[in-house]
Amino acid sequence: MDALIALFGEGKDLSSFQMGARAAGTFFTALIFIRISGRRSFGQRSPFDYVVAILLGATMSRAIVGASPALPTFVASLVIVLMHRALAWACVRSHTLEVFVGGVERELFRDGSFDKQQMLAALVSRTDILETVRKELGTEALDKVHAAILERNGEISIIRKPIADR
Template sequence: MIFGLHEETLTWWQMSARAIGVFFAALFIIRIGSHRIFGKNTAFDIILGIIYGSVLSRAITGNSPFWPTLAAAFTLVMLHKALAVIAYHSNFGFGNMIKGQSQLLVKDGKIQEKEMRANSVTRNDLLEALRSSGSATELDRIKEAYLERSGSISIILKKDKE
């Protein structure tokens, strides 16, 4: 009765009770899964976050049955965890297929135009990443720059004597 499990329409307090229940169930499910689901923003992780939120919202609003919806959310998190474990132990590129791989954008101060174009990264994007690193403002100071799987740009500067 509290969750309105057998009701056609939900009252405000039943929906509120469902929201509280879903919150704690979601917290429990994520803790069983992996904290990195929302810690690193690869496409692999973002997709789960979007679907997970969508599925759980249906449990709150009563658009789907309460317990089966929580079971579906749990299944999604376990799928994410299983794929992450397989990717970790994979020797045949499964991890790169699921999570992506970094792309070299600058090598020894020279922009890799083909990679920049393929990844829609502009010179201004590189300059922004360089400024964010707080170390230099000229592209020729970059030893290597990578577009990481998360979409961020990491920069390795040349040593002073290079």
Template sequence: MIAETGAFFVWLLGLDEDTLSVRHMVARAVVVFAFALMIVRFGNKRFIGANTAFDVILGVMLGSVISRAITGQSPFVPTLCAALVLVALHGIFANVAVRFDPFGTLVKGSARRLIQDGKVDWDAMRRSNLSRDDLLEALRLRAGLQDLEKIKEARLERNGEISFIRHDE
């Protein structure tokens, strides 16, 4: 029975084929989608909701690796194992980053203060590759304001967004 099941999956996924048919590609897409969903759900939930470079890199690499399993550019099972290792590595790095701040800063970056008491730190803006127009756009979109002097503090956060704290009115 186990041998028959194994033979069925070899046939269905085209594991012994040099050229993949539509059946193989569709079956691989279903298996890889289910596998990717499982390992992402099993992994760190931050990866989907957060957009730090640390998380984006996992998304790009995971997509690149698992796509190869669907198209047959790489061996099927080793490719899925590589995807699992990427998600596990992301989880390990995230756990170390939580416990060891310098490592967290290394892999996730750090926030940078752009405004303090209505005054723009132009050196921080230059180091962040942000223009005055970028800052004003973020101010309008995120704080609903047009006047920088109403801002107590603004920071370029680790995920690339600018956060604003208003002066108490």
């Protein structure tokens, strides 16, 4: 036990070496927790997934700087990761829960018409849609766009019109 205290320190009075050792230990612990949480946490980046990333970072940083004891901090972090995993599992099995947690996609534009009600509900402007069209198609020509959909992760997807319709 004394060797661990010498390596990782105790309380807030930490040497640079001890803080470095805590950072390394926390890094590998976080890596294990992220692997437990699954690819979803950091691959899809929905608001649901950002919550885990933010909480995990905030919680585990406390162990590095000695603001909280390491073991309880790691336990709290593991609880957050396991809750995320369980909720993701439940969302796969319940459409209602999936909609509540992950939201729904919104069709913002179709065949030359903006859906002002969907745009207002999503707080997306015409300029936001045009920006995405410029990025994806290299033009603002909406005559090449069949639809613009706000995805659950907050990105706008552009569906091109078939070449024959342009």
